[in-house]
Amino acid sequence: MDDKELQNRFQAQVDAEIKIEPKDWMPDAYRKTLIRQMSQHAHSEIVGMLPEGNWVTRAPTLKRKAILLAKIQDEGGHGLYLYSAAETLGISREEMIEALHSGKAKYSSVFNYPTLNWADIGAIGWLVDGAAIMNQVALMRTSYGPYSRGMVRICKEESFHQRQGFDILYTLSRGSAEQKAMAQDALNRWWWPSIMMFGPHDSESTHSSQSMKWKIKRKSNDELRQDFIDATVPQAEVLGLSLPDPELKWNEERQHYDFGEINWEEFWSVVKGNGPCNRERLAARRKAYDEGAWVREAASAYAKKKKEQTIAG
Amino acid sequence: MNNKAMLFDYVLHLADNQVIMAQRLSELCGHGPALEQDIAITNISLDLIGQARLLFQYAGKLDGRDEDQLAFLRDVHEFRNVLLVEQPNHDFAHVIVRQYLFDEFNFLNYQALCQSKDEDLAAIATKALMEVKYHRRFSRNWMLRLGDGTAISRQKMQDALNDLWSYPGEFFEMTGGEEILAKAGIAADVASMKPTWLANVTQTVKEASLVIPEGDWHQTGGKKGIHSEHLGHILAEMQFLQRAYPGQTW
Amino acid sequence: MSTNQDWPLWEVFIAAKRGLSHKHVGSLHAADSEMALENARDVYTRRKEGESLWVVQSKYIFASNPEENDAFFEPAKNKVYRHPTFYELPDEVKKM
Numbered sequence: 001m002d003d004k005e006l007q008n009r010f011q012a013q014v015d016a017e018i019k020i021e022p023k024d025w026m027p028d029a030y031r032k033t034l035i036r037q038m039s040q041h042a043h044s045e046i047v048g049m050l051p052e053g054n055w056v057t058r059a060p061t062l063k064r065k066a067i068l069l070a071k072i073q074d075e076g077g078h079g080l081y082l083y084s085a086a087e088t089l090g091i092s093r094e095e096m097i098e099a100l101h102s103g104k105a106k107y108s109s110v111f112n113y114p115t116l117n118w119a120d121i122g123a124i125g126w127l128v129d130g131a132a133i134m135n136q137v138a139l140m141r142t143s144y145g146p147y148s149r150g151m152v153r154i155c156k157e158e159s160f161h162q163r164q165g166f167d168i169l170y171t172l173s174r175g176s177a178e179q180k181a182m183a184q185d186a187l188n189r190w191w192w193p194s195i196m197m198f199g200p201h202d203s204e205s206t207h208s209s210q211s212m213k214w215k216i217k218r219k220s221n222d223e224l225r226q227d228f229i230d231a232t233v234p235q236a237e238v239l240g241l242s243l244p245d246p247e248l249k250w251n252e253e254r255q256h257y258d259f260g261e262i263n264w265e266e267f268w269s270v271v272k273g274n275g276p277c278n279r280e281r282l283a284a285r286r287k288a289y290d291e292g293a294w295v296r297e298a299a300s301a302y303a304k305k306k307k308e309q310t311i312a313g
Numbered sequence: 314m315n316n317k318a319m320l321f322d323y324v325l326h327l328a329d330n331q332v333i334m335a336q337r338l339s340e341l342c343g344h345g346p347a348l349e350q351d352i353a354i355t356n357i358s359l360d361l362i363g364q365a366r367l368l369f370q371y372a373g374k375l376d377g378r379d380e381d382q383l384a385f386l387r388d389v390h391e392f393r394n395v396l397l398v399e400q401p402n403h404d405f406a407h408v409i410v411r412q413y414l415f416d417e418f419n420f421l422n423y424q425a426l427c428q429s430k431d432e433d434l435a436a437i438a439t440k441a442l443m444e445v446k447y448h449r450r451f452s453r454n455w456m457l458r459l460g461d462g463t464a465i466s467r468q469k470m471q472d473a474l475n476d477l478w479s480y481p482g483e484f485f486e487m488t489g490g491e492e493i494l495a496k497a498g499i500a501a502d503v504a505s506m507k508p509t510w511l512a513n514v515t516q517t518v519k520e521a522s523l524v525i526p527e528g529d530w531h532q533t534g535g536k537k538g539i540h541s542e543h544l545g546h547i548l549a550e551m552q553f554l555q556r557a558y559p560g561q562t563w
Numbered sequence: 564m565s566t567n568q569d570w571p572l573w574e575v576f577i578a579a580k581r582g583l584s585h586k587h588v589g590s591l592h593a594a595d596s597e598m599a600l601e602n603a604r605d606v607y608t609r610r611k612e613g614e615s616l617w618v619v620q621s622k623y624i625f626a627s628n629p630e631e632n633d634a635f636f637e638p639a640k641n642k643v644y645r646h647p648t649f650y651e652l653p654d655e656v657k658k659m
Contacts, residue, residue, distance in 0.1 A: 024629050049343035056339050060554040060563035061381045062332070062369070065339070066362045070609075072342050073355040077606055080348050084590040087572060093592060094569050118554055118563075153589070157610070168563075176561050284344065292346025294469065295405050296568035296594075298462025303595035305461065347570070349591055349602040356605050451601060458594070 014215050019145035022088040030214055031089050033207065034144055036105075037216065038086040039096040043107035044132075045079035047100075047281050051115045052124060060118060067164050068121060074161065078154045085146040101286050103273065108132075110193045112275030119172050119179075119186035125165015127187075127194035127232070133158055134228045135198070143215035166235065173239045180241075187236070188244045195259070196267045198225040229257050319490035321375045322393065323500050324434070325383070326491075326536055327422075328368035329394035332384055333544070334415060335361035336551055337402060346405050353451060357412070360444040367437045374433075385555035389544050396535040397480035399543045406469035409459060410477050413452035417513050418484045418506070419445045425501035434499065453517055460521025467522060474518070475526045482531025484510070491536075572621040573599040575606075577613035585617050593618075 001009070006025050013020065020026055049072050056072060059065035083093045099105035110128055115121065136158065140151045172183040199221040202208055211217040219227075229248075236243050247260035270278070314322070338358035345351025369380035376383075397415055402408050423445055426438035459466045485507040487495065494500035518525055534540065554563070570592040576585035588607050593599035599618040608616070627635055643649050652659060 021629065023626060046343075046348070053343035056342055057336060057550050058553050060385075062362055062366050062384055064563060066359060066366075069339055069342060069355055069359055069362070073352055073359070073609070076343070076348055076352050076355070077609070080352070080591060080606060081589055083348070084572070087590070092569065150589070171562060175563075176558070178558055179561060288344040288346070292350075292405065293568055294463070294465050295346035295350070295459065296570065298466030299458045299594035299598065300462075300568060300570060301466075302458040302462045303598075306595060347592065349593065349598075349606060353601065353605040356609070447604075454597060454601065458598075 014143045020143050021145045035089050035091050038082055040106050042079045042082035043100045045075045047107045047111045049075050050281055050284055051111055054115045055121050071161055074157050081150040085150040088146045109270040110197050112270050112278045113193050114276050117182045119182040122165045122168030123186040123190035125161055127190050129161040131194045131197045131228050134224050138218040141218050169239055184241050187241050191243050226256055233257050317375055322490055323494055324368055324372040326393035328365045329392050331361040332365035333394045334398040357448050364441045371433050385552045389540055390538040394535055395483050396532050396541050406473035409455045410473040413456050414481050416449040416452050417510055420449050421506045422501050430498040456517050456521045460523045471523050478526040479532045483533045488536055570594045573618045574621050575603040576617040578615040579613050581614055
């Protein structure tokens with residue numbers, strides 16, 4: 001079969017909703033796009049452990065500490081599932097991590113914002129995980145089998161993440177004036193970064209249309225963003241907290257919420273590395289990896305020794 | 314001290330051991346040497362928080378305070394944990410050695426407590442023992458891997474063992490109250506566990522190509538509320554919200 | 564970067580309950596089989612997903628080639644007589 005025929009057969013398979021599996025022929029660009037997207041997704045899970053980890057030692061009760069720890073651990077697990085799924089495409093975890101550490105690979109910019117008070121943990125769960133779930137639910141139907149299966153597992157596990165975040169904010173919003181102020185402050189800082197998580201407008205998004213055609217992406221950035229806002233605004237009302245967008249208003253005609261324009265200058269600036277915590281986040285990841293090198297090496301050496309002993313014995 | 318006060322003190326000692334160790338391990342979440350080990354260490358931390366909660370809840374039944382008042386509103390001198398668990402995460406070798414020395418003890422201690430005449434304690438110990446059995450397996454395997462891995466890893470492990478060796482001696486010292494409770498079949502007789510603990514540890518250390526440090530002097534004080542400087546910092550961090558915003562619901 | 568830090572990839576199989584077959588759930592990295600088992604326990608059974616674990620190094624799995632799917636799997640499709648529904652039973656026979 002020549003390249004054109006392979007391409008056609010591949011696209012026909014995708015169009016017929018038949019999953020693509022690791023050993024199937026796939027266009028190089030499909031493979032590259034998947035590696036980029038999946039590794040970026042994995043990196044986001046791993047870097048995302050840091051802002052929440054910032055509060056794990058200061059969680060206000062033992063129950064909250066356990067929940068938060070379990071939740072952050074889940075993110076680590078999700079990163080692991082995604083790295084493994086990406087490895088089926090012929091790239092190693094080390095190569096992906098290397099790309100993250102060198103700044104070549106991106107991760108979700110939202111994790112470059114600081115967690116300044118306890119309510120930020122609630123806001124991350126409710127808004128950041130809420131936004132991530134919107135995206136991930138759509139990705140359960142993505143065309144690449146290992147990615148799709150990873151997403152199914154992740155979505156199942158993530159279902160408590162958003163709720164625990166909302167629960168934190170709900171408790172604070174019914175607490176003292178200080179606690180309520182904490183919660184409002186967190187929303188003020190996390191709302192816009194969460195909305196930005198869906199990426200640039202469809203008209204500006206470089207990879208979008210091809211990804212949609214390949215069914216790597218199942219819904220566009222703007223569609224997902226609108227879904228998220230529509231789902232979230234009524235929940236904010238339950239909390240009795242306000243969202244920091246004066247243009248946010250129900251549009252009867254569209255049957256959707258209208259909302260204000262994102263500060264795209266800030267968005268691109270953070271993507272390019274100039275957010276409040278970009279340098280710290282990467283430094284923390286590099287440090288953990290570098291300081292773990294002797295541990296990984298020792299375990300490999302030990303495994304090799306044991307294997308040789310078994311063979312000799 | 315009456316019986317109730319002695320029991321309260323003893324249960325707090327058990328709870329404090331778990332909660333402070335869990336707190337130390339939770340500092341590592343997101344910073345482990347490999348993703349898989351990050352997840353594994355967090356599992357241990359979660360188990361220990363679970364054990365601490367059960368123990369604090371039981372202590373609270375004797376005293377009227379709830380688990381969070383006990384964990385977040387006591388000062389350094391009121392904590393009864395052994396000194397080993399508050400030692401810092403200097404590097405992964407220290408984390409593993411600290412864990413292993415503690416796990417061997419925690420295992421023996423819970424095993425004995427399964428037979429306690431105090432039904433609540435026995436029930437908690439039975440549940441905890443399953444968890445600690447796995448912790449010990451995990452930390453023991455890592456003792457072997459890192460001890461018998463590379464020259465660098467062996468050196469780091471030996472350094473960690475040397476640094477931490479003065480702490481476990483305290484595990485086997487009994488307070489007055491503990492002795493009375495042990496005679497009554499309620500507390501575990503930790504003094505009698507030392508030979509078994511030492512034999513197990515010696516075996517592992519040997520298998521890991523490491524050597525037991527010389528000298529039998531050991532640090533003491535944790536069980537009586539006299540701690541290392543580290544605990545104050547741990548508590549300052551851990552208790553921050555409860556101290557800064559007293560009496561609120563979280 | 565030194566490559567001797569890199570742990571090989573393992574595939575993880577879990578039996579949800581005793582008596583059920585082991586199902587593939589995902590993969591992970593580990594230096595040796597013991598570690599692979601422990602990592603599988605810590606990564607894949609955090610929510611009581613199973614009661615038995617298998618791990619096997621990914622490189623030992625030999626997979627069929629999708630290019631040969633026609634030759635491999637088509638022939639089985641036209642042997643309908645291997646399935647009980649192929650046979651019509653006389654009404655008098657209620658169960659078989």
